[in-house]
Amino acid sequence: MPPSSTRSPAKASGLDCRLAVLGADVRLTPHRREVFDVLAASTDHPTAYDILERVKSRSPHISLATVYNCLEHLTSHGLIKLVHLERGQSRYCANLHEHVHFHCETCGKVIDAHPAADFDPAAFWNLPKGTKVTHTDLAIHGTCSTCAAKS
Amino acid sequence: MPPSSTRSPAKASGLDCRLAVLGADVRLTPHRREVFDVLAASTDHPTAYDILERVKSRSPHISLATVYNCLEHLTSHGLIKLVHLERGQSRYCANLHEHVHFHCETCGKVIDAHPAADFDPAAFWNLPKGTKVTHTDLAIHGTCSTCAAKS
DNA sequence: ATTTAGAATTAGAATGATTCTAACTGCATT
DNA sequence: AATGCAGTTAGAATCATTCTAATTCTAAAT
Numbered sequence: 001m002p003p004s005s006t007r008s009p010a011k012a013s014g015l016d017c018r019l020a021v022l023g024a025d026v027r028l029t030p031h032r033r034e035v036f037d038v039l040a041a042s043t044d045h046p047t048a049y050d051i052l053e054r055v056k057s058r059s060p061h062i063s064l065a066t067v068y069n070c071l072e073h074l075t076s077h078g079l080i081k082l083v084h085l086e087r088g089q090s091r092y093c094a095n096l097h098e099h100v101h102f103h104c105e106t107c108g109k110v111i112d113a114h115p116a117a118d119f120d121p122a123a124f125w126n127l128p129k130g131t132k133v134t135h136t137d138l139a140i141h142g143t144c145s146t147c148a149a150k151s
Numbered sequence: 152m153p154p155s156s157t158r159s160p161a162k163a164s165g166l167d168c169r170l171a172v173l174g175a176d177v178r179l180t181p182h183r184r185e186v187f188d189v190l191a192a193s194t195d196h197p198t199a200y201d202i203l204e205r206v207k208s209r210s211p212h213i214s215l216a217t218v219y220n221c222l223e224h225l226t227s228h229g230l231i232k233l234v235h236l237e238r239g240q241s242r243y244c245a246n247l248h249e250h251v252h253f254h255c256e257t258c259g260k261v262i263d264a265h266p267a268a269d270f271d272p273a274a275f276w277n278l279p280k281g282t283k284v285t286h287t288d289l290a291i292h293g294t295c296s297t298c299a300a301k302s
Numbered sequence: 303a304t305t306t307a308g309a310a311t312t313a314g315a316a317t318g319a320t321t322c323t324a325a326c327t328g329c330a331t332t
Numbered sequence: 333a334a335t336g337c338a339g340t341t342a343g344a345a346t347c348a349t350t351c352t353a354a355t356t357c358t359a360a361a362t
Binding site: 085086099100114127128136137138139142149 | 236241276277290291296
């Protein structure tokens with residue numbers, strides 16, 4: 001599918017607001033928008049393959065390579081986040097708010113958790129003077145309440 | 152190389168202390184011990200391949216498969232930790248103290264950082280009631296002081 | 303001392319996720 | 333119409349890891 005819209009289009013959406021806030025020069029093709037929309041509508045931190053399957057309902061001929069390209073583009077422009085919880089597939093997340101990931105080792109589910117108060121992990125741990133922090137990535141592994149109740 | 156020692160051997164070492172504390176039933180073959188020793192002597196969170204290269208000086212014929220087997224054995228018995236900082240290779244760490252990892256995005260260096268005070272991340276983030284936490288994994292990404300000074 | 307069973311080790315094949323490559327397509331400008 | 337360029341594509345290539353089947357060694361049983 002070729003690009004049919006160039007810069008941020010006029011249609012209003014969460015994505016457009018996000019673009020406006022970032023002020024980024026993000027060229028949004030239909031595929032990139034679809035990939036973003038699928039991810040924004042997902043709460044399960046899908047993998048690239050999951051996203052491919054979901055985008056296919058709208059664009060049956062999209063390829064996995066294109067999904068990877070779109071995800072890379074969106075990630076590098078700060079529109080989505082890449083999450084590594086375990087070895088194997090990377091997962092993606094459209095929640096840009098400060099949050100951490102809880103990963104259930106029993107059912108594999110991933111849930112976002114938000115801090116109870118402001119907290120600066122970089123300051124909390126004794127990092128050497130002069131260290132610059134760009135982002136932190138906290139994964140909490142365990143058993144979710146549903147799985148814990150079953151056992 | 153076949154196993155020549157069965158249970159924890161008599162020779163005293165950090166590893167043996169660790170074994171005693173864990174009370175684990177860990178069968179230590181020479182290769183497993185070498186892999187552990189190499190990791191314990193490293194502060195750079197080596198990958199499986201790094202470890203292979205270092206163990207080779209003592210056991211020139213060891214294979215990567217054996218290194219993976221040893222690492223898996225040591226990890227599953229709680230003697231070492233597996234760290235995923237980015238996509239690609241897994242890294243290993245013999246520091247079992249509560250700590251987080253700082254990853255320099257410029258030079259790739261990984262340094263351990265220890266908390267300034269007691270802190271329970273699981274309690275801090277609003278996890279649903281009934282959630283059980285087995286371990287947390289905090290990665291802080293940024294630029295280390297050395298790289299920051301250069302730019 | 304031999305046999306047997308079981309675990310460790312090995313090389314190499316297989317797998318799985320991601321990235322690369324080269325060709326193709328269509329919009330936008332010349 | 334021609335050109336250039338970014339996006340897209342299929343398929344190949346790569347890379348880390350895991351699997352498989354054969355081999356080797358240890359320890360227990362005979």
